[in-house]
Amino acid sequence: MTMTHRYEDVWVSTADPSVIGALRRAAVALATASGFDQNRTGQVAVAVTEAVSNLVKHAVGGAVLVRHHLERPGTVELVAVDRGPGIADLGRALRDGYSTSGTLGIGLGAIARMATGWDVYSVPGRGTVLVLHFTADGLPGPPLRVSGLRRPIGEESVCGDAFAFSDDGDAVSVLVCDGLGHGDLAAHASREAVRIFMEDPHALPASALERVHRGLGHTRGGAVAVVRVGRESVTFAGLGNISGWIAHAEGRQGMISLPGIAGHKGRRPRQYEYALPPHATVVLHSDGLTDRWHPASFPGLFAHSPAVVGATLLRDVGSRRDDACVVTVKQGQ
Structure with missing residues (x-):
């Protein structure tokens, strides 16, 4: 899917x-x-x-x-x-x-x-x-694993942030792109990042990010992160200020993103692997959400569905002075 x-x-x-x-x-x-x-x-x-x-x-x-x-x-x-x-x-x-x-x-x-x-x-x-x-038949289906939400700056109708994901049954791969600036040109850069990522969404994150980095040269560029969430581990590669977290009731662990702008400047992407504790939620967000949040400020939140986690973070730590995007992923069963 x-x-x-x-x-x-x-x-x-x-x-x-x-x-x-x-x-x-x-x-x-x-x-x-x-x-x-x-x-x-x-x-x-x-x-x-x-x-x-x-x-x-x-x-x-x-x-x-x-x-x-x-x-x-x-x-x-x-x-x-x-x-x-x-x-x-x-x-x-x-x-x-x-x-x-x-x-x-x-x-x-x-x-x-x-x-x-x-x-x-x-x-x-x-x-x-x-x-x-x-659903049309009222049947619930398998557990929900992924949610993504976006909101444009102020009263704008176009969001310069974008995301995409693909679930191969064993792992969920996700891209988040924050196009540089706002409006149509930022949205064009982030849509290009999505298009390139979806050509091979299950490639290793560093490889996927390298393709996006090369492919955004004709656009404004942007901050980009790619993550692959398995049952017991997370692999992450980032370029620019996309925040990646492994969050649970007791705390959170940040994932390493290298400085740069995809499409323009930055070192060769590197990927990092992290253990995924039981019942953890992986959170990726653009800088339209402050990174100064902590699970302790949201009692019980990370036991909830990906959509509720993402919507709560967007409401409480999102800014109306910037485009905002948050994607949340739960472990596979």
């Missing part, structure tokens, strides 16, 4: 109630295009309406993304984030009949039952991240 990011993630603010209908229609369009029947499409519409309505009524700084799921293109995914008030008792919120005013827990149990899969991370006072996905 392979994936390239050829479209823009569109994050929609929930400050205006009119977004409820707009996001419902977007989700229905994706479900219809994916072959969902009328009954299942109706469930998607209800779940998305309820989830977004909760943010509109009760959340602070809410934003929602609706898209095809990256690992399963025929699946509809909703990612919702906010900055408060959070859910103090998640178990209670999931029980039917829980409808205390002023909480994001309203209807959460019903929403979860309509979804094929869901995950939520909430800290009172800091906010909630909710991820839902819906």
